[in-house]
Amino acid sequence: MNKKSLLNLALITVALFATSTAVRAESAFDEAPTPVRTAAPVYPQSMRDGGVSGMVSISLTVDENGNVTRTAIAKSSHPEFEQPALTAVAQWKFKPAMKAGQAVAVAIVLPVRFTAAQ
Known part of the structure; x- marks a missing residue:
């Protein structure tokens, strides 16, 4: 895998983690x-x-x-x-x-x- 692909994969992973964390935080309260x-x-x-x-x-x-x-x-x-x-x-x-x-x-x-x- 080249450097650009690794960087894109890392960015997608970070974005998915941030999204899942935000969803969990939102469900903790209305x-x-x-x-x-x-x-x-x-x-x-x-x-x-x-x-x-x-x-x-x-x-x-x-x-x-x-x-x-x-x-x-x-x-x-x-x-x-x-x-x-x-x-x-x-x-x-x-x-x-x-x-x-x-x-x-x-x-x-x-x-x-x-x-x-x-």
């Missing part, structure tokens, strides 16, 4: 959780002074009461942003996800952006 109270992360001074922007993706669980019960770093552009993002998201409150009219606990990934002033 209505996604929505934030009702948020807290902004503290921008690390060294990153602000350096004009550094970035993003941290937080994997979290929202329970059936809308509370954040578990957080973990899913992806991060800079380690310095991780703890401020985790601390902020832990304070968030959500309207819980709904499935068949009942509040349910769900795991989601939430992006937290840090944007340096231009």
Whole structure:
């Protein structure tokens, strides 16, 4: 198999995996959780002074009461942003996800952006 065929096969495999993951995630609830109270992360001074922007993706669980019960770093552009993002998201409150009219606990990934002033 040539390189182009291998690349196409890899892209198709990734696309199929992404589609099956999205379908499973959609079936976990009818209505996604929505934030009702948020807290902004503290921008690390060294990153602000350096004009550094970035993003941290937080994997979290929202329970059936809308509370954040578990957080973990899913992806991060800079380690310095991780703890401020985790601390902020832990304070968030959500309207819980709904499935068949009942509040349910769900795991989601939430992006937290840090944007340096231009």
